[in-house]
Amino acid sequence: MSASRLTRRRRRAGVLLSLPAVVLVAALLGVPIVQAIYYSMTSWNGLTSTWIGPSTYSTALTDPIFWRVIENNALLLLCIPFALGIPLAIAALLNEHVRGWRFFRSVYFLPTAVSWVVVGMVALQFFAASGSLNRLLADVGFGSSATDVLAGSHSALVALAITFVWSMLGTNTIIFLTGMATLDPTLIEAARVDGLGRGQIFFRVTLPLLTRFIQFAFVITVISAFSALFSLIFVMTGGGPGLGTTTLEFFVYQTGFAQGQFGTGALYGIILFVIMIFVGLVQLRLIRPADEEGS
Amino acid sequence: MTAAPVTPAPPAAPAPQRPPRLSARAHKRLTAGPVFVGMIVVAIVMLYPFYYLLDNAFRNQSQYDLQHGHSTAGWTQLFQNLPVGSELLNSTIVCAAAILIILVVSTSSGFAFAKLRYRGSGTVFLLVVAALMVPLQSIIIPEYVNMAKFHLISSYTGAVLVYAALGTPFATFLMATYYRGISDELIEAAVMDGLSYERTFLQIALPLSLPAIATVTVLQFIQIWDDLLVGLLFLPTGDRTITVGLAALSSGRTTSIPVLMAGSLISALPAIVVYLIFQRHLVKGLTLGMGK
Numbered sequence: 001m002s003a004s005r006l007t008r009r010r011r012r013a014g015v016l017l018s019l020p021a022v023v024l025v026a027a028l029l030g031v032p033i034v035q036a037i038y039y040s041m042t043s044w045n046g047l048t049s050t051w052i053g054p055s056t057y058s059t060a061l062t063d064p065i066f067w068r069v070i071e072n073n074a075l076l077l078l079c080i081p082f083a084l085g086i087p088l089a090i091a092a093l094l095n096e097h098v099r100g101w102r103f104f105r106s107v108y109f110l111p112t113a114v115s116w117v118v119v120g121m122v123a124l125q126f127f128a129a130s131g132s133l134n135r136l137l138a139d140v141g142f143g144s145s146a147t148d149v150l151a152g153s154h155s156a157l158v159a160l161a162i163t164f165v166w167s168m169l170g171t172n173t174i175i176f177l178t179g180m181a182t183l184d185p186t187l188i189e190a191a192r193v194d195g196l197g198r199g200q201i202f203f204r205v206t207l208p209l210l211t212r213f214i215q216f217a218f219v220i221t222v223i224s225a226f227s228a229l230f231s232l233i234f235v236m237t238g239g240g241p242g243l244g245t246t247t248l249e250f251f252v253y254q255t256g257f258a259q260g261q262f263g264t265g266a267l268y269g270i271i272l273f274v275i276m277i278f279v280g281l282v283q284l285r286l287i288r289p290a291d292e293e294g295s
Numbered sequence: 296m297t298a299a300p301v302t303p304a305p306p307a308a309p310a311p312q313r314p315p316r317l318s319a320r321a322h323k324r325l326t327a328g329p330v331f332v333g334m335i336v337v338a339i340v341m342l343y344p345f346y347y348l349l350d351n352a353f354r355n356q357s358q359y360d361l362q363h364g365h366s367t368a369g370w371t372q373l374f375q376n377l378p379v380g381s382e383l384l385n386s387t388i389v390c391a392a393a394i395l396i397i398l399v400v401s402t403s404s405g406f407a408f409a410k411l412r413y414r415g416s417g418t419v420f421l422l423v424v425a426a427l428m429v430p431l432q433s434i435i436i437p438e439y440v441n442m443a444k445f446h447l448i449s450s451y452t453g454a455v456l457v458y459a460a461l462g463t464p465f466a467t468f469l470m471a472t473y474y475r476g477i478s479d480e481l482i483e484a485a486v487m488d489g490l491s492y493e494r495t496f497l498q499i500a501l502p503l504s505l506p507a508i509a510t511v512t513v514l515q516f517i518q519i520w521d522d523l524l525v526g527l528l529f530l531p532t533g534d535r536t537i538t539v540g541l542a543a544l545s546s547g548r549t550t551s552i553p554v555l556m557a558g559s560l561i562s563a564l565p566a567i568v569v570y571l572i573f574q575r576h577l578v579k580g581l582t583l584g585m586g587k
Contacts, residue, residue: 006486013492014411021404021423021467024396028460029426032434032441039437046440090337098327104334106574108341113570113577115521117542118559122344124545125351125552132347135362169341171581178582227430231523235542249432256436257528269433280428 033273036266044263052263060267068243069251072157076225076247079161083168083221084214090169091176092202105177109170116167116228120235123163124150153244156237160245163232164225172217179213180206219283226275248272352557359553369553376550377540377558386536386565389451389526390519393458397466397515398508400459405470406496410482420471427464431524439528447529454529458519466511469583473507474500506576513573514580520566537562 041056042049060066090108094101111119126132129148150156183206191205207214227249233239239246239254246254249272256265351359355368373379408420438457439448447453477500485495526539535543541558544550570577 010411010486010492011413013496014407014413014416017403017407017411017493017496018416018419019404021400021463022419024400024456024460025423025426025463028438028456029429029434029464032437033429035437035441036434046443093330093333096327096330098330098334100331101334104338106571107338109574109578110341110345110567110570113517113521113566114563115523115538115566117521117523117538117545118348118563119344121541121545121555121559122347125347125556126344130360166340174578174581178578227432230432231542234523235545238546249430252432252435253524257439262436262440266436269430269436272430273433276428276430276433 036269036273039263040267040270042263044266045260046262049263056263056267060264060271065243066251066268069246069248072243072245072247073226075154075157076161076164077222079165080218080221080225083165083225084172084217086165087169087172087217088176088210088214091173091180092206094173094177095180105173108173111167112170116231117235119163119167120232123159123232124236127159150237151241153241156241156244160229160232160236163236164229167232168221168224172221175213175217175220176210179210183209216283219279222279223276226279227272248275348556348560348563351553352560354553356551356553359551369551369557372551372554373557373561376554377544379537379558379561382535382537382540383561383565385451385530385534386520386538389455389458389530389536390516392451392455393462393519394512394515396455396459397462398511400463401466401470401511402501402504402508403496404467405472406474406500408467408471409474410477410479410500411492420467424464424468427468431461435524435528442529449531451530451534454525457525457529458515458522461525462511462515462518466515469511469580470504470507472583473504477503506579509573510576510580510583513569513576516569517566517577 039049041053042051044050094105124131127149128134129151133149134147147155149159187205187209188201191201196204226247229247230249230253233245233247233250237245239250248268252265252268252272255261255268259265352369353365353367355366358364358366404423408416408423442448442453442457447456481499482495485499486492490498520536521538522536523538523542526536527542530536530539537558541555541562544558545555
């Protein structure tokens with residue numbers, strides 16, 4: 001059989017085998033994003049749409065309610081240092097490989113298997129006025145400071161952020177542990193021989209070498225904070241009190257499905273998409289050098 | 296926590312007797328204790344919600360209010376308020392169908408992108424993987440309207456298709472990464488022996504990729520089992536998954552807490568069991584995502 005005939009057969013098989021995935025992704029992810037861009041410039045109730053044009057964006061961007069929602073997204077970002085710092089410290093400890101470290105790793109990663117619905121359900125009881133948190137405070141003598149955390153818009157957002165940090169802890173710890181496993185132990189040993197203390201070694205040797213992993217965890221955490229908390233918000237606060245815990249992704253759902261403004265909902269979805277593309281581009285920039293190294 | 300300022304200063308050891316630096320092993324022995332205590336504290340924080348679930352799922356309302364005593368009243372009530380059995384079955388059907396589609400399209404396309412390159416296949420691969428960056432909320436409204444138009448939201452079909460589409464980009468990336476590790480010579484040898492490329496995929500490559508298939512299955516099972524948004528919008532009430540049913544039950548705000556805890560427990564259990572058995576596959580999926 002001639003080589004060119006083989007090549008032709010290989011290409012044909014390649015097209016054939018990749019077709020189902022391409023069709024599925026194009027039809028159910030590609031087409032809707034194009035539709036969303038179109039419908040974001042219309043007034044749309046799901047059945048009939050009226051073309052308005054790009055001015056829908058200037059209308060939306062001057063709406064104070066929109067900025068109130070974006071403020072929640074921005075405030076949520078304040079928990080990122082905790083969502084990264086705590087797992088980094090835990091990974092450093094686990095990396096000491098004390099007795100049972102594998103067991104602890106499994107325990108810390110366990111929330112990854114549990115749905116946001118269940119996590120939200122328990123968090124709701126934990127932070128409730130008569131919940132575990134206030135009981136705990138009362139037990140240690142702070143009964144007078146008992147508050148209904150979920151009733152205040154800022155404190156509810158803090159409760160949401162704490163729950164989020166708790167849920168991300170396992171994932172980020174695993175990322176950092178993987179990173180630490182790639183480190184060359186002789187570098188650490190050399191630093192020790194040079195007389196550096198443990199803290200110095202961690203901050204001056206280990207941390208700089210983990211940069212890529214920290215950036216990866218950062219991107220994963222930001223993406224999760226902006227686009228994976230729908231269920232948690234749905235169960236824990238319903239977006240309230242007021243707009244207190246309504247982030248952009250929840251606002252898309254509210255606008256589209258609760259208020260029936262499909263066009264405006266699609267528009268907020270596109271803004272979310274643009275934010276995600278921005279985060280994704282940062283990630284691409286970070287990962288590409290490593291890929292070139294590998295191939 | 297190893298050196299809290301309040302701890303009394305250690306008895307001053309005669310300085311000259313101490314070596315200038317502790318050896319690595321000696322240091323490890325010294326720090327093992329405090330590190331272990333720290334690990335336990337974190338473990339308590341991570342396990343507390345699970346303890347809370349277990350503890351309160353076996354109470355009735357007044358026992359819950361008092362935080363004292365246990366009973367199975369909550370469970371009886373749960374089975375009255377929520378069709379637990381049929382919703383567990385719905386979850387299983389939806390998961391199985393979506394995962395089957397994901398596996399079929401991601402193994403075949405992953406093999407094609409890795410080994411059967413054609414003009415533009417690199418770009419096509421990038422576009423498929425780039426779909427990972429599309430947040431579900433950005434497409435959910437047109438998707439819902441499309442599915443309604445094609446009458447796909449009155450059965451499992453719509454939700455299964457959406458889950459399959461959402462899982463495909465990462466699964467394809469993972470499978471392609473895996474197939475790149477198989478030598479070209481192996482594939483070419485099979486073709487020289489007279490196998491078509493399609494049969495080479497089915498008979499040679501597919502059996503070799505069982506570990507990657509396991510990783511995709513476990514990742515997707517947990518993702519789909521735990522999902523709320525897609526199920527909430529695309530499944531008719533009678534076909535709800537357990538996670539959606541539970542969220543709907545809780546949003547009523549009238550159901551007693553022990554009932555919700557019992558429901559949470561039963562909905563979380565299958566995914567936890569899968570996690571405990573297959574956790575290394577989950578970890579592998581995550582690290583492969585890092586491009587390692």
